[in-house]
Amino acid sequence: MSGDKDKKTVDARGKSCPEPVVLTRKALESFKDQEIEVIIDSPVAKENITRMAKNQGYKIDVEEKDGEFCLKITK
Amino acid sequence: MNEKRLIALSGAVIGFLGVLLVYLGNAANYGICVACFIRDIAGGLGLHRAEVVQYLRPEVAGFILGAFLIALFMGEFRARGGSSPLIRFIIGFIVIVGALVFLGCPLRMVLRLAAGDLNALLGLAGFIAGIYLGIFFLRKGFSLGRYHNLSSSNGYVLPVLAVILLILVAVKPAFIFFSESGPGSMYPPIVVSLIAGAIIGLLVQRSRLCMAGGIRDLILIKDPHLFYGTLSLFVLALVGNLAFGYFDLGFVDQPIAHNDGLWNFIGMLVVGLGSILLGGCPLRQIIMGSEGDSDAGITFLGMLTGAAFMHNFGLAASPDGVPQNGQIATVLALIALLAIAFKNVEVGITSKPSKSVASGIKK
Numbered sequence: 501m502s503g504d505k506d507k508k509t510v511d512a513r514g515k516s517c518p519e520p521v522v523l524t525r526k527a528l529e530s531f532k533d534q535e536i537e538v539i540i541d542s543p544v545a546k547e548n549i550t551r552m553a554k555n556q557g558y559k560i561d562v563e564e565k566d567g568e569f570c571l572k573i574t575k
Numbered sequence: 576m577n578e579k580r581l582i583a584l585s586g587a588v589i590g591f592l593g594v595l596l597v598y599l600g601n602a603a604n605y606g607i608c609v610a611c612f613i614r615d616i617a618g619g620l621g622l623h624r625a626e627v628v629q630y631l632r633p634e635v636a637g638f639i640l641g642a643f644l645i646a647l648f649m650g651e652f653r654a655r656g657g658s659s660p661l662i663r664f665i666i667g668f669i670v671i672v673g674a675l676v677f678l679g680c681p682l683r684m685v686l687r688l689a690a691g692d693l694n695a696l697l698g699l700a701g702f703i704a705g706i707y708l709g710i711f712f713l714r715k716g717f718s719l720g721r722y723h724n725l726s727s728s729n730g731y732v733l734p735v736l737a738v739i740l741l742i743l744v745a746v747k748p749a750f751i752f753f754s755e756s757g758p759g760s761m762y763p764p765i766v767v768s769l770i771a772g773a774i775i776g777l778l779v780q781r782s783r784l785c786m787a788g789g790i791r792d793l794i795l796i797k798d799p800h801l802f803y804g805t806l807s808l809f810v811l812a813l814v815g816n817l818a819f820g821y822f823d824l825g826f827v828d829q830p831i832a833h834n835d836g837l838w839n840f841i842g843m844l845v846v847g848l849g850s851i852l853l854g855g856c857p858l859r860q861i862i863m864g865s866e867g868d869s870d871a872g873i874t875f876l877g878m879l880t881g882a883a884f885m886h887n888f889g890l891a892a893s894p895d896g897v898p899q900n901g902q903i904a905t906v907l908a909l910i911a912l913l914a915i916a917f918k919n920v921e922v923g924i925t926s927k928p929s930k931s932v933a934s935g936i937k938k
Contacts (some may be wrong), residue, residue, distance in 0.1 A: 514721030516658060516854040516870075518788070521796060522713055543651055544783055547578065552796050567653070 510538045512545065513568065520545040521552055528558070528573065538571040546571065578782075582800060585782035586807035592771050593686045593808075594815030596634075600763035603821065603830035604690050607634065607775065608683035609857040610674035611831075613875075614882035614891070615759050616740065619752050622879070623886035627757025631744035633765045637772020638858065639737035642780040642865035644773075651780075654730030656869030659719035662915055663870050666849050667877025668884070670857060672908040673845025675882065675891040676901055677701075678832055680857045681786035681846060685805060687832065689812035691824035694834050701840035705847020706790050709916075713795065716921040717852065722870060730867030733875065737865075741769065758831055776862060784808075785859040787850035831894065838897040838905070845909050852916060 508531045512520035520540050527536045538549060546562065546569045553560045553573050561572040576584070589607065596606035605611060611628070618629030646652040674680050677698045679687060684702065687695035709717075743751050745765055754760040762768060778784065782804060789802035816822040826834045833839070850856045853874055855863065860878070863871035885891040890901035897905075 514655075514658070514723060515718070516722065518713065518791065518795065518854065519718055525796060547783070548792075551578070551800055552798060555796075555798060 507535045507537055510536060513539055513541045515540075515545070517542070517544050517548055521548045524549050524571075524573070525552065528553075528556070533575055536573045538573065539568060540571070541568045543569075545569075549573075578800065579803065582782045582784060582804040583807045585778035585784045586804035586809075587811040588778055589682075589775050589784070590686075590689065590808035590811030590813075591815050592775060593682070593689075593812050594819060594821065596763060596768070596771055597821065598819055599767055600761055602758035602761040604683070604687050604692060605758055605761075605831055606686060608679050608686075609635075609638075609861065610671055610680035610878070610882070611678075611683065611758070613671065613857070613878050614675060614886065615754075617879050617883040618754070618759060618886065619744070621750065621752050622883035624752075625886040625891075626752075626759075627754050628759040628886065629752035629754045630759040630762060631740050631751065632762070633741060633744055633768040634772035634775070635861070636737040636741045636744075637769045637774075638776040638779075638861050639733055639865045640769075641773030641776025642862045643734040643737075643776075645777045645780050646866040649781075652730060652867050654725040654727045654867040654869065655722045656725050656729060656873075657720075658722040658870045659919070660870055660873045662719060662919070663853060663874045664877035664880075666853050666912065666915065667860065667874035668881035669908040669912050670846050670849035670853070671878045671881035672885060672890070672904055673842045673849065674857070675842075675885045676897050676905050677839050677842030677846065678892050681843075681850065682808075682856070682858055684843065685786065685809050686812050687829070689809050690816045690830075691822045692829040692832055693824065693826045694829060694832050694836070694839050697836040697839040698843040701843035702787075702847040703790055704840075705844040705849070706787060706851055707794065708844070709848045709851025710791060710795050712916040712920060713851065717916060717919055718921050719852070719870075719919060722868070725869060727867070729869045732869065733861075733864045733872045741765075775858075776865065779858060779862045780866065783859075785855045787847065787856040788859065790847075791851055833892055833894055833896045835892075835896045838892065838902065841905055841909070842892070842897075845905060845912060848909075848912055848916070852912070852919075
């Protein structure tokens with residue numbers, strides 16, 4: 501993951517809403533046209549980020565593992 | 576049920592219950608008020624001696640137990656904490672200072688508006704101003720830090736407290752206070768309040784309804800989702816008030832309200848800013864606390880303490896207006912809130928996209 505220059509990771513685990521959304525939005529604005537991977541551990545953050553990304557026309561892929569969610573957001 | 580329907584349904588049911596609880600016994604425009612209910616609980620426990628506002632409101636125990644049980648059932652109960660607990664306690668305290676100067680939490684503000692109380696318009700303006708201010712700090716990188724997983728016992732504290740409050744209000748031991756007049760003396764049977772509270776707790780846990788979050792998301796990410804809940808709450812409460820004949824448009828002689836516009840504005844500005852820094856309105860704090868978020872649980876205790884202080888020292892507003900010392904307390908609370916907000920803006924935000932854009936983003 502660290503070797504992939506076209507992928508940025510937002511680690512918002514342990515962050516309360518709306519921080520994960522704010523961080524994801526900043527990443528989307530800053531790294532246009534790149535895949536953004538967001539790691540979170542709250543279902544509320546998952547819903548909020550998914551809604552925000554979809555509203556802005558992004559594709560989003562959600563994986564759940566051990567209570568954590570990995571969201572892959574692409575154009 | 577899809578998310579949009581759920582949030583609209585939650586708002587509608589809560590708006591209607593807000594009016595129905597008045598019909599069933601709560602004081603006028605006092606069907607649901609998280610700040611007032613917490614204040615009444617502080618009074619019932621004897622933490623303040625304002626005789627007209629002492630009652631261990633079973634609605635609050637209902638909020639907690641409804642949200643706790645549904646979170647447990649849906650697998651969303653998780654004990655966590657450690658995100659600046661002491662600062663959250665203080666912000667909870669401050670939010671109640673603002674709410675008891677306006678005379679209501681954001682939810683009661685919407686219910687007051689829906690009953691024609693135009694003083695709540697000034698409150699709404701202050702609330703939106705406070706939310707704008709909060710968003711300014713969020714954009715600057717405000718954060719109270721990360722929470723961590725805790726042992727599950729931490730998550731059971733608030734539900735256990737709710738059960739204890741229920742036992743006390745049902746058994747009525749001599750050391751628990753019950754108002755004999757005023758809003759604290761007006762309430763439906765315990766079981767009615769408890770069931771109404773539990774329905775509200777369940778719905779808010781599932782829909783994530785939040786009075787502060789609705790306006791925040793509208794401004795911050797242009798997402799009206801949560802605001803639909805606020806809107807449907809207002810509409811159903813309005814319909815309910817018209818149907819029950821409670822609607823009375825005007826500024827003067829509104830139930831449990833004063834018409835000092837400036838302090839209605841400043842009080843709700845404090846509530847708006849504080850709610851954004853906490854990540855949710857007072858009701859949302861109780862719901863998160865019930866899902867195992869011990870930081871939100873501590874915020875609840877901060878609100879309880881704040882309510883006790885406001886009435887112990889005669890700082891809270893009444894229909895006569897806001898006492899001078901209450902005005903001083905509100906200004907001091909706002910200064911403290913701003914200091915907390917400035918102090919917790921995380922450094923490390925850069926405008927250069929080539930580096931990390933915030934502390935939580937790795938390249």
